Amino acid sequence: MVTSEQDFLASYDPSGYPPVGLTVDVCVFTIRAGMLSVLLVQRADHPHRGAWALPGGFVRPDETAETAAARELAEETGLEHLPAEVHLEQLGTYTAPDRDPRLRVVSVAHLAFAPGLPAPEAGSDAAAARWWPVADLAGDDAPELAFDHAEILTDALERARAKLEYTTLAAAFCDDTFTLADLQRVYEAVWGTQVSRTPFRRKVLASPGFVVEAGELTATGGRPAKLYRRGPARFLPTPIVRHDR
Amino acid sequence: MVTSEQDFLASYDPSGYPPVGLTVDVCVFTIRAGMLSVLLVQRADHPHRGAWALPGGFVRPDETAETAAARELAEETGLEHLPAEVHLEQLGTYTAPDRDPRLRVVSVAHLAFAPGLPAPEAGSDAAAARWWPVADLAGDDAPELAFDHAEILTDALERARAKLEYTTLAAAFCDDTFTLADLQRVYEAVWGTQVSRTPFRRKVLASPGFVVEAGELTATGGRPAKLYRRGPARFLPTPIVRHDR
DNA sequence: GGAATAGTGTCTTTTAGACATTATCAA
DNA sequence: TTGATAATGTCTAAAAGACACTATTCC
Numbered sequence: 079m080v081t082s083e084q085d086f087l088a089s090y091d092p093s094g095y096p097p098v099g100l101t102v103d104v105c106v107f108t109i110r111a112g113m114l115s116v117l118l119v120q121r122a123d124h125p126h127r128g129a130w131a132l133p134g135g136f137v138r139p140d141e142t143a144e145t146a147a148a149r150e151l152a153e154e155t156g157l158e159h160l161p162a163e164v165h166l167e168q169l170g171t172y173t174a175p176d177r178d179p180r181l182r183v184v185s186v187a188h189l190a191f192a193p194g195l196p197a198p199e200a201g202s203d204a205a206a207a208r209w210w211p212v213a214d215l216a217g218d219d220a221p222e223l224a225f226d227h228a229e230i231l232t233d234a235l236e237r238a239r240a241k242l243e244y245t246t247l248a249a250a251f252c253d254d255t256f257t258l259a260d261l262q263r264v265y266e267a268v269w270g271t272q273v274s275r276t277p278f279r280r281k282v283l284a285s286p287g288f289v290v291e292a293g294e295l296t297a298t299g300g301r302p303a304k305l306y307r308r309g310p311a312r313f314l315p316t317p318i319v320r321h322d323r
Numbered sequence: 324m325v326t327s328e329q330d331f332l333a334s335y336d337p338s339g340y341p342p343v344g345l346t347v348d349v350c351v352f353t354i355r356a357g358m359l360s361v362l363l364v365q366r367a368d369h370p371h372r373g374a375w376a377l378p379g380g381f382v383r384p385d386e387t388a389e390t391a392a393a394r395e396l397a398e399e400t401g402l403e404h405l406p407a408e409v410h411l412e413q414l415g416t417y418t419a420p421d422r423d424p425r426l427r428v429v430s431v432a433h434l435a436f437a438p439g440l441p442a443p444e445a446g447s448d449a450a451a452a453r454w455w456p457v458a459d460l461a462g463d464d465a466p467e468l469a470f471d472h473a474e475i476l477t478d479a480l481e482r483a484r485a486k487l488e489y490t491t492l493a494a495a496f497c498d499d500t501f502t503l504a505d506l507q508r509v510y511e512a513v514w515g516t517q518v519s520r521t522p523f524r525r526k527v528l529a530s531p532g533f534v535v536e537a538g539e540l541t542a543t544g545g546r547p548a549k550l551y552r553r554g555p556a557r558f559l560p561t562p563i564v565r566h567d568r
Numbered sequence: 569g570g571a572a573t574a575g576t577g578t579c580t581t582t583t584a585g586a587c588a589t590t591a592t593c594a595a
Numbered sequence: 596t597t598g599a600t601a602a603t604g605t606c607t608a609a610a611a612g613a614c615a616c617t618a619t620t621c622c
Contacts, residue, residue: 096384097342097343098342098343098344098345099340099343100343100418100429136340137418139340139341139420139427140420141420142418142419142420143416143418143429144418168415168416170413170415170416171388171413171415171416171431173345173382173387173388173389173431174387175384175385175386175387182384184345184388184429184431186416186418186429257601258601258602259600259601274584274585274586275601275602276584276585276586276587276603277583277584277585277586279602279603280583280584281583281584295592295593296600296601297593297594298593298594298599298600298601299593299594299595299598299599299600300592300593300594300598300599300600300601301591301592301593301599301600301601301602302592302593302600302601303600303601303602304601304602316564316583317562319561319584502574503574503575504573504574519611519612519613520574520575521576521611521612521613521614522610522611522612522613524574524575524576525610525611526610526611541573541574542620542621543572543573543574543620543621544571544572544573544620544621544622545571545572545573545574545619545620545621546572546573546574546575546618546619546620547573547574547619547620548573548574548575549574549575561610564611
């Protein structure tokens, strides 16, 4: 029986195990034109040349996976520093031995929520970079996704949808100040369903620390709406449940 | 700017990056004597000699992390094959560069729920192996945990407690047949709180596919209870919420 | 019969959901 | 004034939670 201690000793010998590459991929969601969208880059090189992929890259020796994901995210979105309101969390790790044809690459996938961000620029490793509405990634003329990124995206979507139910993370999609209608539209965009107004407003306002009044009003075509900011709460006392339909 | 493609090329050269070890750790919970318990092994070698650790080991070249976790779990519990009712899922990946003093080791932690299992045997790499009530891992005479395993355990506990709210996984802690009182005791053991009977029973029986009647009765000191088996459902239509106190 | 445990009925309070009503702006 | 959007009030139905009551076994 091979024990883990023997494995450990074997690992001191570089020939004991084949090399393992450690990367991060980031599935960053934002809402653009009312649609849930994800940032993808088009690969300039083999393998999967021309296919669209989640932004990502290798974890450097002094980095944690999360640090590397934040760096990649800032680089790909062209920002000097990642804005504090961007939410970043680990999604899961993808370890199929043949997921990269060149060598064993293990990817720690991350999930990020961001308010409106500037249009991205292509890096030197990417032919192009753009926001894709997630609805456009399912149909017949959906682009091919590289590696196992379609699976990662599916998992990220499900995680994001579930997180809106019991956390305050929907506000991470909003600008610094926002109305309750803005927040409701986030839920509707992410879930792809209608949300009924009255229970939604009641629930949000009854959740301490979800939102706090900013003291200002919007100036739009209708009655001005109160503006809110993100509150300190991270979890909802009782969930906002989604319904099919 | 270092791009991920340059990183990829560098990784073909073994000297481009220091070697990365890929391991799994498994946080397997069961309920013994009414207490939520976790399997720990006592380390026989440095580093952290004598400290208690989560069972785990290296991922082999042909394995996924989940396959490796299932293998380690079966080995440590002394079982030939992992019983089908054991639930195993990925918890998260721990990547702090210095979490192992010998070389960079990235660990994909897993979470497992198991019904009553035999007392484990120590492997060749472990001085001892035993089930620890999680309540005994917090106090003053709690054992020292190796590496970052205390952090992993904390994350696993929180995940387990949350999962009972919206999934049917509590039944994974039960034997093949069980009573509703057994199931309620699972919730109470994992959450460490009281659960009130009437709403609990109503919720369980109103959740299609959570449990199905086995058609038999217990023969105990009181009125015989109906026995149930695990149903096909994996998620609850509405959550069973925990309350503090 | 009494203790112990399982199961059911019922009452009250809370919450969800639908919908009507009022409020405040711009054109 | 009209249209648009925000905010509030109200009614009904469903669910949660507490608790009492009944049922069935062993001693």
